[in-house]
Amino acid sequence: MDISRVLLSPKGRIGPRDFLRGLILLTGAGLIIQVLTVVASIGAAILQYPMLWAYFCVFGKRLHDAGQTAWFNILILFGFVVVTSILNAVLLPILSPNMMPLMTQIQEIGLKDGFGGMLQAQQEHALQIARGTALTTLASFLIGSAGLALIGARLPSDPETNAHGPPTGSSDTP
Template sequence: MKDLLFNPKGRIAKRRFWQGVVVLTVVAVIKRGVEIKLAAAMAGVLGIFSMALTLALVYANICVFAKRFHDAGTTGWWIMAVWIAKFFVFVLLFGLFGGLFLGDQGTALLEAMMESWASADEAQLTQASRRLVDMLFPLIIFSYVANAVLAALVVGSLRSDPNKNQHGPPTGLPEEFN
């Protein structure tokens, strides 16, 4: 598992790619959920731990996706296109469904946040933003999972290069070449 998640070199089969995506998605969802629910306590050591875990997850995502791109015979730099697409999916999901989660109470909360921001009332702004994030919590988690699944479906469906390429020999599993 260490080589799968933290080594960007080489190639991986589709099945191994999916294993990596599932592990990374589960860890990311749990991490984000803990961050949201413990927002008040995220300062100090817990905040530093959260940031370190975020950096480790970013690096692990690069490694898993890069190796899958390598297996398809292309560059791992395509991860940049994946991240841009994920950003647009995230914005689209929040644009389409954010209002469903907020309703009238969320609209009033947003207005209160704007007033707090204008009057520089940090305490009220912090409290209102935490309530807003709590209201959007299901959508945040759904967007993490939806983005991971969509990206994995696209990248996971790439046809493996059946020949040795600059990233190594083929993974050797016949079902990959369908």
């Protein structure tokens, strides 16, 4: 597997095996960034934004292999955000129960002072929220990534040459 081709180029096709390898690398990098955000600095979260391109490339090439357009990445990203948000809401009282009073307080500020007040309260407590919800965030990220892996690996490969290149071949099937 050529890492730069899989993670940095949106052109071409990749089969399920290279897709899963690329997704595993991206998930590992995402975990490291989340740990850095909690341990070192909340500013480390900005490192997640360049990873969006790599996710776009990996999923785009996998969609190309299935004969689809890479624009479906928008649906995948939207689904990932929705699923991880729901998982965060469900797992928060289970994995981070000590954060519930603060989160309730921030919601009350939002009801009283509006959205701007809520954002300001979140910003004031950003490090405390990041540290207190770290386990919840990691769990929802891993569960969401596993769902992405399942979806991407299950896409059927186009056995014929398509607009994005020749077939990936049988050596790339899991």
